[in-house]
Amino acid sequence: MPTIDYNYKIDDIVAKIEELDAKNVILQFPEGLKMDATEVANEIDEKTPTDVNILIDADACFGACDLADHKVNGHMDLVVHFAHTTLGLETDCPVMYIEASSSADIKAPLLDALSKIEDPDVKCVGVITTTQHIHNLDDMIQIIKDEGYDVKTSPGVTTAKGQVLGCNFTSIKNLDVDVIIYVGSGDFHALGVKLFTKKPVIVADPFKGSARDIEEFYDRILRVRFARITKAKDAKSFGIIISSKKGQLRFDLALKLKKLIKEHGFDAQILNMDYISPDRLLPFNLDAYVMTACPRIAIDDNAMYKKPILTPQELEIVLGIRTWDDYLMDEIIIHDKQQ
Ligand code: SF4
Structure with a gap:
């Protein structure tokens, strides 16, 4: 399995700390990226003056619904929140969102997903993804077009074009397409898309490098x-x-x-x-x-x-x-x- 890297944008974070003259900075990682937390904290530490304190929030974090701005008794000057985008919440201190874009290849799983479309009447494909892969959206669209399909994407309420969250499927609700491909890991987002659209949904999983149909999972969850x-x-x-x-x-x-x-x-x-x-x-x-x-x-x-x-x-x-x-x-x- 290939090594997956995430772009933590250390220099952007350092520039933000300088711009705000922030002294107390808390880093917030989702569970899946916490293994990189100490390395990222060390890198920021080395590039900032000695009076800047870098903390890691060790509490569980699953989304941008859960921000650390109020923690440590309000002593924080900046939250750096990784892997999610803003939900537009008001916060007690500035929050910098870092997408933590994944280097995982999207082409092979996407082609695998397209190969699973058996219905010759399918003309138009909708594509959606999560924050970690959204930087590849233009490439995803081109790959699908190159295979002869029309492609549609849409922004949602507080979500970018083609982006879905586990609690926000607004970007797919009005998509007039024949099949939807979800580029991401796990089945939950695809399940939500299936429930809202009732259309065929295929998961193109960049971390596994392959695609799978959602129907069996959908039936099992409904039962x-x-x-x-x-x-x-x-x-x-x-x-x-x-x-x-x-x-x-x-x-x-x-x-x-x-x-x-x-x-x-x-x-x-x-x-x-x-x-x-x-x-x-x-x-x-x-x-x-x-x-x-x-x-x-x-x-x-x-x-x-x-x-x-x-x-x-x-x-x-x-x-x-x-x-x-x-x-x-x-x-x-x-x-x-x-x-
Ligand atoms: S699905 Fe929504 S509410 Fe749940 S952790 Fe993600 S952002 Fe938060």
Whole structure:
């Protein structure tokens, strides 16, 4: 397997520190890049004056919804946040976003994905990707065109052209295409695209160097979600989970759901957490939970929880106000996150 490098833009970071005359700088890496954190911190340290303090945030970080600007008692002058782009959140101190662009080859998996299109009527392909590969979007478009297809991409709400997040699929919702290729790792984003568009979706995985169809994963996840919803129909009490992470907090939604649950004759409590994990729920005698924080938790972490963890849309199915045929993935679009 080839070595994957990420562009951490050290010189840009050093220039930003100088521009802001920042003395206390905290570096925030997602879990998958934390192994590079000490090396990156050392490099910045060597290139900045001795009165500049570089810290590494060791807490878990999964997205730009979770910024370290308020940490260390407000002593930070700058957050350098790697691998995600801004969600437009207000922050207590300046935040510099570094995409951490990946050097992984996108051509081989993309060609593999195109070779999986068997329907001769397919004329137009939509392409989407994540922050680490977005710098290759023009190349992706050209590769698809060279294979004889039309290509469409679109920007989304707070996302760049062709970019999707695990909680924001706005860039694909209005794409009039026959097939969608997702360039990235993991299946979650492709699952969301499939749920929103119902079109064939193929994952072109730059880290594996190959492509795969999403249909089997899609069917398996839908079966699991159906089972969780069915189990939750026996629940008499619900915990509505909110997160105090700035970009995940949907307090008004939690209040609305609590009212809804009570109107249907069940008990409901709102539980506030920062980092959400199964052990935090152990003390509570509640039958099922509704996740208003990161939408990935209910789907991706499902196996870690004994009791059903539902999305707000799944709760609506449990309460009989949405049908299974109208199943939708949850999203957090920052400009309406308080709704
Ligand atoms: S809420 Fe979840 S999917 Fe959205 S940016 Fe945060 S970690 Fe990613």
